[in-house]
Amino acid sequence: MKNKIATEIAGVFKIELFHVGDDRGSFTKVFHGPSMKDWELPFELAESYFSVSQKGVVRGMHFQIPPEDHEKIVYCNTGKLNDVLLDIREDSPTFGKSISLPLGGSDRYAVYVPKGIAHGFEVLEDNTMMTYLVSSAHAPECDKGILWNSFNHDWETQNPTLSQRDQEFPSFENFKTPF
Numbered sequence: 001m002k003n004k005i006a007t008e009i010a011g012v013f014k015i016e017l018f019h020v021g022d023d024r025g026s027f028t029k030v031f032h033g034p035s036m037k038d039w040e041l042p043f044e045l046a047e048s049y050f051s052v053s054q055k056g057v058v059r060g061m062h063f064q065i066p067p068e069d070h071e072k073i074v075y076c077n078t079g080k081l082n083d084v085l086l087d088i089r090e091d092s093p094t095f096g097k098s099i100s101l102p103l104g105g106s107d108r109y110a111v112y113v114p115k116g117i118a119h120g121f122e123v124l125e126d127n128t129m130m131t132y133l134v135s136s137a138h139a140p141e142c143d144k145g146i147l148w149n150s151f152n153h154d155w156e157t158q159n160p161t162l163s164q165r166d167q168e169f170p171s172f173e174n175f176k177t178p179f
């Protein structure tokens with residue numbers, strides 16, 4: 001983890017990862033605890049998982065509500081996607097703002113997602129892999145979402161492939177945030 005780069009959403013950072021290439025291939029360090037502490041970005045790993053998606057998929061917008069709300073660190077191992085973040089913290093100066101952060105391809109960045117940020121992404125290439133590090137375990141009763149196209153965001157993807165669950169989330173307007 002080489003440095004953190006602020007984004008237009010308070011508390012969301014792009015993290016430039018340590019990455020080297022040689023004639024064998026490449027090496028990328030995706031998490032470095034001391035750097036997170038130096039940057040005062042709270043993160044204790046509870047679990048990690050990854051997904052693989054085809055072009056045209058949208059996953060999200062997901063978050064866990066208290067008491068199982070969590071921070072996430074996400075990165076794209078292979079393929080290309082736009083990581084989408086929506087601020088749902090009522091008292092945040094960027095409440096209701098969304099951003100799109102391109103990940104994958106030749107770049108080597110992770111995204112730090114604090115509590116109270118809805119997270120999703122749109123997939124730009126087949127076989128795109130996204131890995132998550134999260135600071136609380138999955139709690140189905142706290143695993144909530146906001147309908148992907150119900151807030152003011154300029155998605156590249158029209159008519160995406162969505163899970164049934166993602167299609168049934170409440171709109172941003174009808175969502176009563178607990179954050």
Ligand SMILES: Cc1cn([C@H]2C[C@H](O)[C@@H](COP(=O)(O)OP(=O)(O)O[C@H]3O[C@H](C)C(=O)[C@H](O)[C@H]3O)O2)c(=O)[nH]c1=O
Pocket residue numbers: 049051059060062063119120121132137138163165
């Ligand atoms: C997260 C999770 C899910 N599941 C089950 C629930 C479903 O039956 C299946 C797939 O879950 P879901 O459809 O929520 O997966 P995604 O739509 O890829 O959601 C993920 O992608 C979006 C963009 C995120 O930000 C979420 O944090 C992350 O969960 O695994 C588990 O059993 N354990 C778990 O920890």
